[in-house]
Amino acid sequence: MKVGCIGLGDIAQKAYLPVLSARPGLELHLQTRTPATLEQVAARHHVPADRCHTDLDALLAAGLDAAFVHAPTAVHPEIVARLLDAGVPTYVDKPLAYDYADSRRLVERAEERGVSLAVGFNRRHAPGYAQCAEHPRELIVMQKNRVGLPEDPRTFVLDDFIHVVDTLRFLLPGDADHIDVRAVVRDGLMHQVVLQMSGPGFTALGLMNRLSGSTEEILEVSGQDTKRQVLNLSEIVDHKGQPSVRRRGDWTPVARQRGIEQVVDHFLEAVALGKTLSARDALLTHDLCERVVLTALEQAL
Structure with missing residues (x-):
């Protein structure tokens, strides 16, 4: 399973990448606009250079089976919309967006396209x-x-x-x-x-x-x-x-105690089984x- 991680900031490095890099059968791809961070994080998690990307186009061209979005909240709407349009099951760190209208549009977009969208309420x-x-x-x-x-x-x-x-x-x-x-x-x-x-x-x-x-x-x-x-x-x-x-x-x-391991496994299991996850309940929290x-x-x- 090819899994992309978009955004390599604090939460990705501390919580999610240690879990993802330890999961068997995953081909992990990394994407950030900062080359120095990309190089450092890739070396730490033994991700080869051909799976490291500085733009979303290159990451999508890799043919992802799933994606985790840990970029700043302000750019969530743009990134998540592109992933959904590409048919990529998407897990996004909370919140979906700062504005409720943007969050609603993303949930509706996922439902229209029949693509999984999950929000990280670990x-x-x-x-x-x-x-x-x-x-x-x-x-x-x-x-x-x-x-x-x-x-x-x-x-x-x-x-x-x-x-x-x-x-x-x-x-x-x-x-x-x-x-x-x-x-x-x-x-x-x-x-x-x-x-x-x-x-x-x-x-x-x-x-x-x-x-x-x-x-x-x-x-x-x-x-x-x-x-x-x-x-x-x-x-x-x-x-x-x-x-x-x-x-x-x-x-x-700590990742297990905080529910990170479990929520990652829940999402990846749904992807593996072809089960479509809905963010409709998460939208009620945003509301x-x-x-x-x-x-x-x-x-x-």
Whole structure:
């Protein structure tokens, strides 16, 4: 299977290329516009020169069976559209695009052409979070905080808070009939945001503070007098009377703990089986993110 990796930045190098380069039966092709980066990354992963490309045309000419897109979000619409038009099953790092209209057009384009389109919501596959889906979930609380990083609201939400939004959607035990957003935006920069979703018998809260003093990710689900916490995706604490702690095994790869291995394998297995994946559910997450952005901007006026 010929698999292209487009964009060789931090997330590709840290998370995806170590997984892809270890998968048997893959002919890995790399593409970036920066020759020095291309040479360094290819040497690290033993990719021969004839599988290294500095433009998308050359990569497509290789006859790809699948592609992973890790280029900057601003160029996702152009790159993904070209891949879909070429009939290449495509996995794109979240988000699909900064603007909801662009994201919708890409999903519709994939459906019109009958081509797989998948969005990289790896937390749905992370063991700790997947196990929370099996726990009573009357109350769901997730916070993902940063240090000294206020940002433009759209970038804040679509590049980072989107993980919180999608994880809450994944864990909701039913349809939410009430959604509320509260945000703090000062001088055009978002400092914090709170998303609340509720329905019959459940409430979900998503929080992000970019001036929290700590970089952390904490998920809690509780119900029926029990609670499960997942700390930074690596430690699970079950509470029922006395707490019980389970930590990531010393030899468990970070990519597996964060669901990267599993989401890559899920996508590649679908390609191998000729199964068409839809990004229609991922589009619902983008829709909700658009609502968060617009509400935050209204509150800042």
